[in-house]
Amino acid sequence: MYKLMKKFKPIVSLLLVLLICVSPIYANDYPNKDITIIVPFNAGGGIDISSRTLVMELQKLFPDISFVVQNITGASGTIGAEELFNAKPDGYTFMAAGNGFNVSSVMGVFNRSVEDYEMVAQYTTSQLGLYVRADSPYQTYEDLIEAARANPYGINMGTLSATMNHYAILAIEHANDVNFKHIVVGGDQTPQPELLSGRVDAYVVAVSQNTSYIDSGDFRCLGVFSTDRVASLPDVPTFFELGIEDDFQLTFGFWAPPGTPQDVLDTISDAIKIVCEDPTFQNTMHGMGYLSGHIGSEEYAEVMANSLHTVQSLADVLDTSQEIDPYVGAFGLPNFILGALVLMFIFKGFTIVFVKKEKLKVTIFEPFKGRPAVFFISLIVYALVFDTLGFIISSTIFLTGNIIYLKSSTKQLEKKDYVQALLIAAVFSVVVFIFFTQGAKIILCSHLGKPKGEAKPELSLAPVAASLSKHLGIDVKFANDDTVTGAETKAMADSLADGDVMLLQNTRYRV
Known part of the structure; x- marks a missing residue:
């Protein structure tokens, strides 16, 4: 009997090694508790919607824990980024972010750079587009430029300060030797109401954020920053065709605090890769105007470093002197x-x-x-x-x-x-x-809204929920624990029908 056991000992050992190798992607007992995903902008923006869509799929790969999305907003996203920087590098706090932070760094709004963080993985990209209202007198890109030449600073251009969108607008000005009047919009990355209301005449924003407005006929796209035409906008020219060859593609990915172990980064990156290769997820992202595509930790770090170099090079060419907001970083008064x-x-x-x-x-x-x-x-x-x-x-x-x-x-x-x-x-x-x-x-938030004596408008997440419901084909509800108690939130979760989804902002409840 002993000889028989000794004979099979190498085989048993080999089987144990193989068992370890093919164990679930969260080997070494990671993760074993809830993971927080920081979104440094308000609900409804490009990073918020894309990351929540990804998180819903990641949740299926890790059914024993919860992914908790927290919108930590303010200062062009830098408050959320600072929160991540100071978080414990244990693999339980990440941030959904984009290469727009490179612009913030170069312009002095953000006192850190991508090199101060660990890059986990890229999960999607999106192109930028130049938009006007459907009833705008500017039917084409050429119409807008001619009007800007005839009336310098006469066109109100909505600008998301210190972002890739901002640089794209500066590139348009530089290429055509024109000047727009820059109006700060969408500090929470949701500037559509500014264009709808007529406060601005045009703006540059991610194609993925304006898909529903194009479908509804509210907006018209005059150009897309891309070398190839976007499938959802086949009749819209690219800025490469219009004479601007600079690359302003938005890249979205997960970041981690400095010092996060590489095996943790690889575990989450591998999970993101599984999601990104799923045809259903790809179709969902494409339907919202995103280009799904996974890039691993090391390659993503190189992509972000190259993006930072590109932004620094553009800063030497583009005119960033006529700034727009005296309360943000290097803008306005020194x-x-x-x-x-x-x-x-x-x-x-x-x-x-x-x-x-x-x-x-x-x-x-x-x-x-x-x-x-x-x-x-x-x-x-x-x-x-x-x-x-x-x-x-x-x-x-x-x-x-x-x-x-x-x-x-x-x-x-x-x-x-x-x-x-x-x-x-x-x-x-x-x-x-x-x-x-x-x-x-x-x-500041408490003083925003209508004039004194009138009811202040409340942020409505209904349009966001409606848009998600349309694209995902399920009923999406929002619950914000700033206005809903824990018991009420749980009651709402219990009342959901099979297949429904409730997005919880800043709460620990899992549904």
Whole structure:
């Protein structure tokens, strides 16, 4: 018996090895808990719809866990990207993103680049198109350009600032030596209402985002940024035909926090590949105007790096000086001058708090009287180390040093004074950081809408649900846990019929 077992031992060992090799794609017990997918833009945009479509298919490959999509929006997508950067690199947090972040990096809106993240896989691409309303006087691309030449800055061009769409518009201006009036639209990547309402005369957006508007007859496409004509728009010329050869193709993929293990990246990439090769998924994506196509981790990283190089090259050619939004990144007033003015007012407040006790006359530069160089040298040093140390650390050091300087001009400092200065500076820096990353967004949103006295419009996800229902052939419902309690959400899920889908935003419930 022993000899028999010894004889078959190599065979058993081989079978065990083969069993391991053909085990499910989540070998090594990964994943064994819910995975969060960050979408850095609001529901209804190109990245949001495409990623949710992908996630629904990924869920079938990993039935024992949930994929939770979270829309973390703001600052042209950079708040969501920063959330990913700071996430634990354990394979349970990813972000659906596009090569538009390369434009944000080059234009100074985003202080990181794709090289600061791990690329998981590309899952789809989409072309950009130039759109006008169906009743627009501009029947063709040539009509629009002739009108722009006749009336410089007379055409309101909807612009998604610091995106590939933005660069595409600049390329049109550069190629034809014309100037549009840039109007910021769709900070949440859903600018269609701006064109429908007539606030803008035209805009550039992904073909995939406007398919339903073309089908309904609301919009007309004047040109597509592609070398080949798009199947869904066979009569629309490409910009390659119209004389613009720059590549503005949008690429969408999954990113991971820096330091995420390669085997984790490969596991998710392999799963995405399985989905992308499914004919049903391909037909769904094509129906929405996307070109389904998987690219693995290493190749996707190369694609994104090449895209960054292309954007940097275009930045040297295109005119990005006539910018559009004084509150985003490098646009409008130079940040250093604006920041210096803000800091002056901050220091006036500090002098009132810490120097007024000694009944000194306080003016904005009074504490630095006789030594103005102290303030300006510290300000220059602060600006130089800001990108390296980040806002909180650099601001804490900067404010601590200046508080100590202010207080030392009026009294002999004790140890507790240094500690107090450090605590005040740290608390102030953290509060300001939280305000500008979270609070300001809430305050601004609360003041958007109709004039005072009228009901403010609410974001309606009904059109998004209707569009998804049409393309997927199923009944799609949205539930947002900002307005629906957990119990109500679960009740809605329980009431769904077989085949129905309910998309949950920022919730942990799986259906």
